[in-house]
Amino acid sequence: MIEQSRIQKNIERWISVLKENGYRITTPRKAVLEVIAESEYAITPVDIFDQGRNKIENLGLVTVYRTLEKMEELGLVLRVHQTENCQAFVAGVDGHEHILICENCGRIAYFEGDELESLTKRVAKETDFLIKDHWLQFFGLCKECQKL
Amino acid sequence: MIEQSRIQKNIERWISVLKENGYRITTPRKAVLEVIAESEYAITPVDIFDQGRNKIENLGLVTVYRTLEKMEELGLVLRVHQTENCQAFVAGVDGHEHILICENCGRIAYFEGDELESLTKRVAKETDFLIKDHWLQFFGLCKECQKL
DNA sequence: CTGATAATGAAAATCATTTTCAATAAGGAA
DNA sequence: TTCCTTATTGAAAATGATTTTCATTATCAG
Secondary structure, eight states: OOOHHHHHHHHHHHHHHHHHTTOOOOHHHHHHHHHHHHOSBOBOHHHHHHHHHTTSTTOOHHHHHHHHHHHHHTTSEEEEOOSSOOOEEEEOOTTOOEEEEETTTOBEEEEOOOOOHHHHHHHHHHHOOEEEEEEEEEEEEOHHHHTO | OOOHHHHHHHHHHHHHHHHHTTOOOOHHHHHHHHHHHHOSBOBOHHHHHHHHHTTSTTOOHHHHHHHHHHHHHTTSEEEEOOSSOOOEEEEOOTTOOEEEEETTTOBEEEEOOOOOHHHHHHHHHHHOOEEEEEEEEEEEEOHHHHTO
16 A cells, blocks of 8 residues: 555645646646556556546546656656556656566566666677667566465 | 578578477468568568568468467567557567667667676565566667767 | 368457547636 | 636547458368
8 A cells, every 4th residue: 555645745746847847737637646646556548547537527538648648758657568568657756767567466666776887888889889778677476466 | 781591590490489389381471470580670560561561462460460479479579668669579589688779760689698686686675576577678879870 | 182270361340549629727917 | 806828628530559250261280
């Protein structure tokens, strides 16, 4: 369970960032932010839509897509890539660049730091590429799912 | 440019693996294998379809999807994930677990090895996850595209 | 060569995402 | 507060990617 304080903190931060970037804070948009902040699992646009309708009875799926687009652009959410699907999102948490996904239940954990400096140099040298970014994700089983 | 010998080697290997797994080797399927083996860029199902039609005039897109599905399952191709699209594929090359993508032209390079053992242990400990797998992908500019 | 059946391609169905558009509401200015 | 500009909204239609269906064809084991 995510603590209430952390949910609130995320929502408030997201609202400031959206405002700073000239976006208006609307009721449907707030519903989308809440659903994402409250979820400890990676969540798809349709999931957000369904859960958002419990808050705003006539929320549109289009609004979910449009809000996600802006949030992704501002780094407020991260897209979670998996073999079968790449359309789930999680809250982006400051200072945590990478995520860890439970293959069974979809629960997400975050971690920061990596040890890829020397590998990056070696690969750049070997391939003549200029390496600008990397993408690292771990897969496994969360504490709960290990028991099954 | 990929050397002819390497293309042939890949195709032959793929055909054996497909046969070993009980799949039939058909003319349309061979066209798909060829297109993938000949491409040094990540290539989408529709690209494969278009280029395959130069070999087999009435190749079906469905066959491309079905062939890719089997190849992915057998590890003969890898799916390339990028921010905007996750539907491109590259030849899986033995012993090269990871890829490097040119953000400009889509050219692919391979590398092997990583240095993630201690990171994996640290993250497992911190999160209580049992880590079973990881994905690592580098992004950058290939030699050609650095000149632009 | 033959027969069982896997594989084929066209068309239709499905599912995710984007575009269009007229109506509404956010929030800065008065 | 009230007004006004304009970003945002949701429904519906359009688009794009992928999957299913199905009757026909072709592979390959025997």
